[in-house]
Amino acid sequence: MTKFTIGASLAVFLLGAIIRAAFTTPTATFPIDIQYLDALIVMAGTTCAVVTIYEFIVRKYPDTAEMLPLFSGIIWVVTFSSYLILRYQDTYQTSLSILVTGVFVGMGWWIQAITTAANARRTHTLNIIMASRTSTEYQTQTRDSSKLYRSSAIPQDLAEWRVNPNKDDFKYIQVPEDINDAINGTVYVLNYFEFLAQGIKFRDLDDCLLRECFCSILAGLERRGFHLIIEAQKVDPRAFEGVIRLAKDWNGESIVEKHRGNPSSAPIGPFYPDKDGMEKILNAKKHAQDQNGTQPELQVVPGPN
Structure with missing residues (x-):
């Protein structure tokens, strides 16, 4: 114009x-x-x-x-x-x-x-970027997340369990420690990007500098945390709204917003654990109880009269 x-x-x-x-x-x-x-x-x-x-x-x-x-x-x-x-x-x-x-x-x-x-604002943003590179907590959570979910995504059942662990469907669930750490790490990094998004929204952080540093990281994070974001927004629609806004601004579109109505069509890659592994995790406690309950009891054989 x-x-x-x-x-x-x-x-x-x-x-x-x-x-x-x-x-x-x-x-x-x-x-x-x-x-x-x-x-x-x-x-x-x-x-x-x-x-x-x-x-x-x-x-x-x-x-x-x-x-x-x-x-x-x-x-x-x-x-x-x-x-x-x-x-x-x-x-x-x-x-x-x-x-x-x-x-x-x-x-x-x-x-x-x-x-x-x-x-x-740029100086403040640069300090935050450098702090993330040297933060032990941030690096630990990032490694925990990418260790299992570098090229895979968190299944819907695990995402729902993370958001609503008291649901009846999860009374027999037993999540391995490495998977639990990976999910917690993903949530931590999502919250970090939500903080960046709100800082950009209120003009406390520089959008251009953050986009150049983190746009590709955000794309991978939204992919592996796809179901986490959807399940969190079912409880509170305001959850991770900044992450979705950043994904649209930095990468042209948000896969969460685009595929929310049909999650099965989302290009987020394979899930970890797969369907069989997820079935074992969801019923781990039940299987353990069944095994304990079917163990043969000791029979007392009466001696000769």
């Missing part, structure tokens, strides 16, 4: 300037008052200049994008008003100079404040 505006306003400016030059001769007569053409030329030139500067500032300082349209509008109004005052009300030149100076000083201060806050 901005490129179209720049092109259209530039075309109007050049066309108006050519027409204006053609009717500067004494014998030429313009069909309307020439001052209207002059106003159109100034408006088009001002629009072209303001939008071009807007594009440059947004690309150079992306953090200014939120309020820059307002300041661009103010600059456009001040510039066009300056033309009107200088042409028709030159007695207000002193007031005009004060207005223009105030606007540009205020805009410069605003841009400096925005860039200073952005630099502080």
